[in-house]
Amino acid sequence: MELRQLKYFLKAKELLNFTEAASALFISQSTLSQQIKQLEDELQVPLFNRIGKRITLTEAGDLFAVYAQQSINKASDGLQLLKDLNKLETGKVAIGVTYALRHVVTKALILFSSEYPKIQFEIIFGTSQELIHKLNHFQLDVILTFEEIASEAHFKYLELFTSPMALVTSSETALKNKKTISLEEISTLPLAMPAGGFSTTQFISKAFEKSNLHPNVTIEINDIPTLLELIKTGKWHTILTKTTIENENDLYAIPISGKNMTRTAMLISLKEVYEKKAVKAFLKIMVENLK
Amino acid sequence: MELRQLKYFLKAKELLNFTEAASALFISQSTLSQQIKQLEDELQVPLFNRIGKRITLTEAGDLFAVYAQQSINKASDGLQLLKDLNKLETGKVAIGVTYALRHVVTKALILFSSEYPKIQFEIIFGTSQELIHKLNHFQLDVILTFEEIASEAHFKYLELFTSPMALVTSSETALKNKKTISLEEISTLPLAMPAGGFSTTQFISKAFEKSNLHPNVTIEINDIPTLLELIKTGKWHTILTKTTIENENDLYAIPISGKNMTRTAMLISLKEVYEKKAVKAFLKIMVENLK
DNA sequence: TTTCTAAATCGGTTTTATCGATTGATTATA
DNA sequence: TATAATCAATCGATAAAACCGATTTAGAAA
Structure with missing residues (x-):
């Protein structure tokens, strides 16, 4: 079992299509097919049902995916930690925002980047649902949106202002x-x-x-x-x-x-995921400048 | 970064001696040395101090070790889960039944759950059509009903009794x-x-x-x-x-x-879909106790 | 100094991850 | 219903890499 294989597996699980998953991973379909098979052999249980040319997750695949994701997360958290050790001289911050809160982010962005010019930013605008989906898929570090009706247990919430x-x-x-x-x-x-x-x-x-x-x-x-x-x-x-x-x-x-x-503006992030130093610093500057 | 490298790193951290660690890992010292170096290159930071011929952990190595261990643990937790699944110490079974066959299921359920108390069950009563619809949508593992006029190619049928x-x-x-x-x-x-x-x-x-x-x-x-x-x-x-x-x-x-x-009572399930161990075991007990 | 030991390095070998092409099977279409 | 398109699996070949033994380098011990 290697992280590479877990990564392949999760992408295949996400897209439920080996061909597309392979191309998203920049490898050939045959490689993906072989690596999944090898993983299944090692785990002694199929992760996917092959129904004709369609694939679906097995119960085992569904249960295993949680751990595969966590394993990958821990490794990348460790990597992130080491990058943070470099005193915010490197790193990427991905922030999702609903359009309504645009000026909150831009204001903080201007202040922050004059202090830490080497940090890269990715600012994603979208609807709350889109942003929450991306947050759940580890594509964003934090999102800035209005309160949702249903609060979820794996999120951390911080109220900003109404x-x-x-x-x-x-x-x-x-x-x-x-x-x-x-x-x-x-x-x-x-x-x-x-x-x-x-x-x-x-x-x-x-x-x-x-x-x-x-x-x-x-x-x-x-x-x-x-x-x-x-x-x-x-x-x-x-x-x-x-x-x-x-x-x-x-x-x-x-x-x-x-x-x-x-409406109440909120910061939402994932619990139990290592919070990047750069993210922490950026949010600090943002909150301090809410007037 | 691969789990193999993390494993090597942790063993080297534990023994603080590449030669011994290598032999504990059943690899050569040169291999260990190379793999650690490769990991350090990827992380862009040394994990060990080379003080003369002695090695000690760097701050980075110390911090990173926590995440490396967690990453490995999550992967092996996943593996353990799948082993439990095979030993019927976890898992969910969803069974659809027509009311007429109620007692067949309840009888088996009582026997089965005393042997495998950790398996969760979902028993769904409904008409044949409702159950077949749910089966086709992967909401049920198997259904127990009377024979249908039209048999479908993607179903597996097992006659029980008349x-x-x-x-x-x-x-x-x-x-x-x-x-x-x-x-x-x-x-x-x-x-x-x-x-x-x-x-x-x-x-x-x-x-x-x-x-x-x-x-x-x-x-x-x-x-x-x-x-x-x-x-x-x-x-x-x-x-x-x-x-x-x-x-x-x-x-x-x-x-x-x-x-x-x-009328003939039948078990119907989907062809070409991985059959859960728990389902297989449950059906075995059910069939064995049909009188 | 000499000797010993342990990590790093070098060159070669084995393993394996990967690829492109093909096959077999299913689904979509005309 | 025949045909085309699509997708996963498989095969043989290749490139990448993990690995080894031998050697080098350098600090520690004698």
């Missing part, structure tokens, strides 16, 4: 003098909203449902900068957390009245 | 002295029958049709225990396989006369 849900509108609009606005008022306005995958959209849809209101959504779009551009025309309005348009000129956020109309 | 279709009636009834009963006689009696989804009901409906008889069904019900309760009042009769009321007091089964009035 931000009200708000109607976002252009400065041209007559609405701009209002201090708050109700869902009922909003339901009369033409709305352009983030697409269904965005947690903000899901959050606000539920709120409308509860109030038996039907919002007038004429546009759904999965790119926030484009959405904001449309809002700036004054022809549509949208609903976002207030923090989303921080640092945006020409846009106003009018908090929505009513209970539970705030 | 049981006659029978009129089920309460002990109070005058019918109880009859040895057999015809469909024609039955068609005059008030019947409470399992609902249309049950294969027994489908089976018996076809038999009535063929004989141009119209049964007097006054109740249809999709729960067999409730059905049996009604039968015990003596106000209705029903038609089931004889085996269904095995171990039921106060109920009599009068076999129905005529050809093809028996």
Whole structure:
């Protein structure tokens, strides 16, 4: 049993397709096939069912995968630890962010990189679900998003701040003098909203449902900068957390009245995984600069 | 980084002597020396101090050893788990049953679990169609039901026993002295029958049709225990396989006369899917105790 | 100094991981 | 229903690497 074989196995498990897994691993299909077979021989039990040309995990494969992953993780944690020993002169940080929290990351990024210029960053924007999936697959070190309904036991959560849900509108609009606005008022306005995958959209849809209101959504779009551009025309309005348009000129956020109309920004990371020094340092700078 | 190298490293760390470590690992000193060097190259940091001809651990080596050991442990935990799986000290078994064959499963379950108490069971009752659907979706390991008209190529079938279709009636009834009963006689009696989804009901409906008889069904019900309760009042009769009321007091089964009035109990599982050891052992006990 | 010992290094051998091509089988399609 | 496309397994060949014995290097002991 070698880490190489465990890595191959997990990729095959993930894709359930030897050909694709092999190409993702930059090896030939025959090599993957042979290495899996060799692993199975050593373990004395098949890890995959071969049903025709399709493969599925066996019970053994399913159970073993957990340990294979942990074994790999421990080894790479050890590697990471040694890199950290080099006093943050090397290392990569992968951070997932929901778009709404963009400015929180960029601000910290600017501060951090002037202090530790050699650290590499990968900033991934995506929906909460996408980011959580990537976190679970060890593709991200930490994610920054709003609270989820279901908290999971293998995650570590850190609350950052709360931000009200708000109607976002252009400065041209007559609405701009209002201090708050109700869902009922909003339901009369033409709305352009983030697409269904965005947690903000899901959050606000539920709120409308509860109030038996039907919002007038004429546009759904999965790119926030484009959405904001449309809002700036004054022809549509949208609903976002207030923090989303921080640092945006020409846009106003009018908090929505009513209970539970705030969201909590959180840092989510995996428990029991070695936390990189660079990540720790970056998050420290980020939290310190939340105002 | 490979588990082999981690193992070498830990042994060298333990003995702090490459020559002895090599011989403990049944490899040559030169091989050990090379492999350690290769690991150090990959980690970009020395794990040992070479003070003259003596070696000591570096800080990096000391810190890294923890993770190296954990990585190896996780891999060997996984291996141990698979061994346990083979010894039936772990594992899950999911079995689908039609209600008529209930007692076959419960009897085997009691015997099996006293021998292998650590195996978890999921017993799913349902109609044949429901169970076959679940089997096809890998939600069940095996199902126990009566023969289907259409046998499918990707299933494995094992015949268990045959049981006659029978009129089920309460002990109070005058019918109880009859040895057999015809469909024609039955068609005059008030019947409470399992609902249309049950294969027994489908089976018996076809038999009535063929004989141009119209049964007097006054109740249809999709729960067999409730059905049996009604039968015990003596106000209705029903038609089931004889085996269904095995171990039921106060109920009599009068076999129905005529050809093809028996049903065959079968085990159905998926071909070309790894059969869990626990499933195999359970079925063995079940088949051995069929009377 | 000499001797001894242990790690590093060198050159050669064996093992094995890998590849491309092919096969056999299943699924998709026309 | 025949045909094409797809996928895992297998085969033979090759490149990579793990490994060994012999030798070198250098510190420690005599």
